[in-house]
Amino acid sequence: MGFLRRVAGVSLRDRVVLICNNGEKFMTKHGMQNLSVIENGSLVIGSDGLIKAVGPAEIIGAQYPEASFDNVIDASGMCVLPGLVDAHTHPVWAGDRVHEFAMKLAGATYMDVHRAGGGIHFTVEHTRAARSSELLASFSSRLVRMQRAGTTLVECKSGYGLDLQTELKMLEVIEEARRTLPINISSTYCGAHAVPKGKTVAETTKDILQVQLPRLKEQMSAGTLRVDNIDVFCEQGVFDLSSTRSILQAGKDMGLNINFHGDELHPMNSAQLGAELGALAISHLEEVTDEGIAAMATARTAAVLLPTTAYILRLPQPRARDMLEAGVVVALGSDFNPNAYCCSMPIVMHLACVNMRMSMPEALAAATINAAYALGCSHTHGSLEVNKHGDLLVLNTTRWEHLIYQLGGHQELIRYVVIKGNVIVDNGKTMDL
Ligand SMILES: N=CN[C@@H](CCC(=O)O)C(=O)O
Ligand SMILES: [Zn+2]
Incomplete structure (x- = not known):
């Protein structure tokens, strides 16, 4: 695990919205209506800022003990999406x-x-x-x-x-x-x-x-x-x-x-x-x-x-x-x-x-x-897949749809914004929906 010396990790008890999981470069109607979502998932970002693993929490947890991470975000009861x-x-x-x-x-x-x-x-x-x-x-x-x-x-x-x-x-x-x-x-x-x-x-x-x-x-x-x-x-x-x-x-x-x-x-x-x-x-x-x-x-x-x-x-x-x-x-x-x-x-x-x-x-x-x-960047951005940039949002809600439903409510809903494994925005708040 040499390359994981400085790992930023996101460990979750809830929903990770991958968007797609098969290296798709774009999605048309059918794919857009059937987003790839993992319930109770975990995601690991390496020190190079790229996603190293994403999948069910038990499997990822066994592969990467928490001790190997510089930073662990426990997103229990929250959900994770790719950066917009x-x-x-x-x-x-x-x-x-x-x-x-x-x-x-x-x-x-x-x-x-x-x-x-x-x-x-x-x-x-x-x-x-x-x-x-x-x-x-x-x-x-x-x-x-x-x-x-x-x-x-x-x-x-x-x-x-x-x-x-x-x-x-x-x-x-x-x-x-x-x-x-x-x-x-x-x-x-x-x-x-x-x-x-x-x-x-x-x-x-x-x-x-x-x-x-x-x-x-x-x-x-x-x-x-x-x-x-x-x-x-x-x-x-x-x-x-x-x-x-x-x-x-x-x-x-x-x-x-x-x-x-x-x-x-x-x-x-x-x-x-x-x-x-x-x-x-x-x-x-x-x-x-x-x-x-x-x-x-x-x-x-x-x-x-x-x-x-x-x-x-x-x-x-x-x-x-x-x-x-x-x-x-x-x-x-x-x-x-x-x-x-x-x-x-x-x-x-x-x-x-x-x-x-x-x-x-x-x-x-x-x-x-x-x-x-x-933008010609879907090989590196736009979904939570291994080898893509570790750019993601953690929302203060188990249902990602709140981000769209609550018109103008994004400031309260977005708990963290992460870019290449670094936490760029930390709102540190809890909220009632
Ligand atoms: N339609 C042309 N350009 C911009 C408007 C730019 C402006 O009005 O300053 C647009 O995409 O809407
Ligand atoms: Zn324009």
């Missing part, structure tokens, strides 16, 4: 947009605000002016909030720079957080988030292809920046299908995963384009067509659904049920951004269940294994 995965966020920015929330409540649409020079443009102005240290400070506190709500892996986009200098500043801030904070980060270049004021789509596309992406490539090759995904906001009045195609293809040629915004406010055939380009994921899809759904199912392109956006903007709900029936890999994201200010995946799952008609097991699979798949 947030597959879509815009968390690096300066300047909030609470004034625009008021405008939208009074009837303005998202595009009304955008065309009037607000929305993304407002945030770009403030983010360009902000120092890296300010961006890092606010970004870090948002990440801490996400961790407290159970997120252990989060996708983080750039996209409030729209010029080389600010896009790099944002990506460097994301990189710094990745190096210094426990939460796992998947980093996305989203230089095509909007067409900057005073520029055309053609000029912007040219700048991205000829200036921004080549510079990114240099920094990635030099090892100074790690970027995982490429994103474009494919939408009427933003990037059309042809500019979206050329930017995504160029990113793919650099080794980035395609993961973009599509079919949100208008049907754009984004889903078909993504499927054709081998996109790992497409987000939003409120306006996806039947053909788009079929194409995504065949290509195994994940649909990252964002219930907060449809809720806040009063959009039609994404067609989660049709996607699940068609065999699409459905994932969830918070879409945290100055328009949709939500750091909580438990709230996102609740909205997905009520507004998009997903069941609680479907929502949990969409916020764990399928969200990890959308």
